Amino acid sequence: MMAAKKLKIAFSGVFDLANYGDHLFPIVFKSMMEKRGLEAELYLFSPIACNEALNENKVPVYALSDLEKMHLKLHFDAIVVGGGEIIHFYNATQKLSPEDQNYENYPILETWSIPSLCAYKYNIPLIWNTPGAPFQFTEKCRHLVKALCGGVDYLSVRNPFSKKALMECGIPENRINLYPDSAFYISKIIDPSALNAIRKKVLGSADRYVVFHTNRFIPSDQIPTVMDSLNRLRERGYEIVLLPLAYTHGDDAILHEINNRAEDKFMEFHRTLSTMEMLSVLAGCSLYIGVSFHGAITALAYGKKAIAYDFMRYKKTEDLYRFLTMEPYYIYDAKDLNSSIERILNDDSVADLESIRQKLDVHFDRMAEILQNGGGKAKTVGEFAEEFVKGAVCFQSVDRLENSLTWHINKVHELNDALEGYQKSDAQKSAHVSELEKSLNWHVAKVKELNDALAGYRKSDAEKQRLIQRQSEKMK
Secondary structure (H helix, E strand, O other), rough: OOOOOOEEEEEEOOOOOEEEHHHHHHHHHHHHHOOOOOOOOOOOOOOOOEEOOOOOOOOOOEEOOOOOHHHHOOOOOOOEEOOOOOOOOOEEEEEEEOOOOOOOEOOOOHHHHHHHHHHHHHHHHHHHOOOOOOOOOOHHHHHHHHHHOOOOOOEEEHHHHHHHHHHHHOOHHHHHEEEOOOEEEEEEEEHHHHHHHHHHHEEEEOOOOEEEEEEOEEEEEHHHHHHHHHHHHHHOOOOHHHHHOOOOOHHHHHHOOOOOOOOOOOOOOOOOOOOHHHHHHOOOOOEEEEOOOOOHHHHHHHHOOEEEEOOOOHHHHHHHHOOOOHHHHHEEHHHHHHHHHHHHHHOOOOOOOHHHHHHHHHOOOOOOOHHHOOOOOOOHHHHHHHHEEEEEEEHHHHHHHHHHHHHHHHHHHHHHHHHHHHHHHHHHHHHHHHHHHHHHHHHHHHHEEEEEHHHHHHHHHHHHHHHHHHHHHHHH
């Protein structure tokens, strides 16, 4: 009996950045495919070529700009867009490595656009592994979204907001599959007991602790309230562990600042943790509090309590807690933190993980079926080209309007500047005239003063002449 073919899969995502959640997707995907009898070799692709961030094993990450060249060499059996909040057109600023001091634009669009273009060109099966769309698409983007999604053989997203955003682009509802985030399966892949030694190395003897996570976007006026809540937990006997999960967002710096303000009462880390070390800390906590979507998912997956302190107002997190019927533990203002903590510590209910995993089993079955059959639907290049051209025309039209608007705005500014110049010139002229008038008035006054004095002298001389004349007449 012939051995099953080892599949070569190009797996696209954010594996070049130090962001915990993104590194769970290939772990879960590979394990779930093996469980279904498929042996797969994953080739990780991201915008930047490097070794995988947060991975001590130096797994290579290839640049998405080389995807076509590598396909021609290796002949990929499929391309998988691995997950994460990546379906959008914005370049968010990120620290490209934990050691960087500056934040730079990161071309996240490449993670799903390049796979689509390559799949169209070479008719490669293309699978979406429940990524998310964090924003509604603007009118000028919608044709391009429809074009890029047209060649996806299995299109799935992880929350209702993402599905609605794609439907607004003209993608039929029945093409968009809605499943929970695949990271919910992580506790079935990595057993809690396998994490004990790692956790002990990271935390030492701490075994009753609360994990707190935040990033640099936390409102500064909420930090004192957060610290009060953490101090109350500490007084109840919990160690407070400040866990950075996205060095790319500056988590370590803001957590260090919080610990400084707490006079080093909390536990922080002075080195970059690996994905497995972060996982071990989350899996063993008594309670997770934080803004990280996958921080909450990991804690819940291992049967722990989790409060989403979502000051970022992420739709993905709000949708998740609504789906889990855990709305009381979704907050976005620190003033609600104490009451949420009290409630969750006295709440013995747990998330229904079994039904979540049953849904995910269907999701993984459908992906495995496409991989086993060696393809999905044939790519219709004509349809893609039509939507792409419409999108390009829309972009061009909007750009033309924007350029026209910019021209008019610049002209208005130019006229305003000129008007200010004229007004300034008029003001200067008026000031100059005023000074001249003052000078003229001074001279007029001086002339009058001199004339008055001269008149006085003349009057005095006349008096003297009359006096001399009278004396002369008396002498005669």
